[in-house]
Amino acid sequence: MSATQAKRTVALIGGEFSGGQPKGGVERAPKMMRQAKIVDQVKALGYEVNDCGDHAFPSPDAANSSADPPAGIVKNPRTVGNACKQIYDIVQAAVKRDEIVYTIGGDHSLGLATVGGHAASRPNLCCIWVDAHADINTAETTGSGNMHGMPVSILLGLQKPQDIPGFEWFNPVMTTADIVYIGLRDLDEGERSIIRKFGMKAFTMHHVDKYGIGQVVQMALDHVNPKRDRPIHLSFDVDALDPAIAPSTGTTVRGGLTFREGHYICEAVYETGLLRGLDIMEVNPALGNDKEVADTIAIGCSLTRCALGETLL
Numbered sequence: 001m002s003a004t005q006a007k008r009t010v011a012l013i014g015g016e017f018s019g020g021q022p023k024g025g026v027e028r029a030p031k032m033m034r035q036a037k038i039v040d041q042v043k044a045l046g047y048e049v050n051d052c053g054d055h056a057f058p059s060p061d062a063a064n065s066s067a068d069p070p071a072g073i074v075k076n077p078r079t080v081g082n083a084c085k086q087i088y089d090i091v092q093a094a095v096k097r098d099e100i101v102y103t104i105g106g107d108h109s110l111g112l113a114t115v116g117g118h119a120a121s122r123p124n125l126c127c128i129w130v131d132a133h134a135d136i137n138t139a140e141t142t143g144s145g146n147m148h149g150m151p152v153s154i155l156l157g158l159q160k161p162q163d164i165p166g167f168e169w170f171n172p173v174m175t176t177a178d179i180v181y182i183g184l185r186d187l188d189e190g191e192r193s194i195i196r197k198f199g200m201k202a203f204t205m206h207h208v209d210k211y212g213i214g215q216v217v218q219m220a221l222d223h224v225n226p227k228r229d230r231p232i233h234l235s236f237d238v239d240a241l242d243p244a245i246a247p248s249t250g251t252t253v254r255g256g257l258t259f260r261e262g263h264y265i266c267e268a269v270y271e272t273g274l275l276r277g278l279d280i281m282e283v284n285p286a287l288g289n290d291k292e293v294a295d296t297i298a299i300g301c302s303l304t305r306c307a308l309g310e311t312l313l
């Protein structure tokens, strides 16, 4: 057991949700990671696990579209808002018990609920968002209308929650200075201008190549956590990884993080002793052949273990 981090209880939350994007199957990841023995793996690292269960949500199929019509081109807004509200409440309760909140997605629209629910109870929280995408589209800038491309804009209040049906309950408490990106390589034009306009810190794959992952993580921490005294939420979209190593995900982009770079990020965050929230998002067991699915599930598990201290002496 490492000296760097007290072994808090880990609250495990399964977010069986796919309504933030069009591809079915991503809601099955929590069960698949359980089958891969994620609970035992976390316990084996010395943590207590408070299993908060898997939470399923009605699927936003065409038959339901009259109950949840698009807002402009934003799809399934009430369905996503409702799922987010439920996960938000569960996350908030876990944080109040001082547990490490560990959410297995589900699509990344739930990032609004995990980071938002966490920040609501830990005001000094900062966030490291590891992703090929910035997920910072607003209702204005989104081209796809898929809400998994929008959680960060709502989280930071750049997109007013009150203007999206289903999100009226959400109260933004984080700012553009509280979040840092690693792994970006596929930005929409509108996202690019939002990031520039607010001077947000983003380490793209270009920066990973240029400085190396060690420097990048240090610079990311120096930005959001210069005194290393703020609790950290690590929201990890597995599409940040190269599709060669994590193929079973809905929006793959070539040129991603290597296996080691991805795991290094988790290890370095663990090493700070400040990790209080972790999301493993966008694993989709319906995409790819058996080996690809097994590899992607296994990587979801190994990223988790690294963030909880497995690979450090």
Ligand SMILES: NC(=[NH2+])NCCC[C@H](N)C(=O)O
Pocket: 107, 108, 109, 133, 134, 135, 137, 142, 143, 144, 145, 146, 148, 149, 150, 186, 187, 188, 237, 239, 251, 282
């Ligand atoms: N969480 C994700 N995988 N997001 C992908 C978003 C892709 C694109 N930027 C969009 O808005 O649709």
Ligand SMILES: [Mn+2]
Pocket: 108, 131, 133, 135, 148, 237
């Ligand atoms: Mn994402």
Ligand SMILES: [Mn+2]
Pocket: 131, 132, 133, 237, 239, 240, 251
């Ligand atoms: Mn992504």
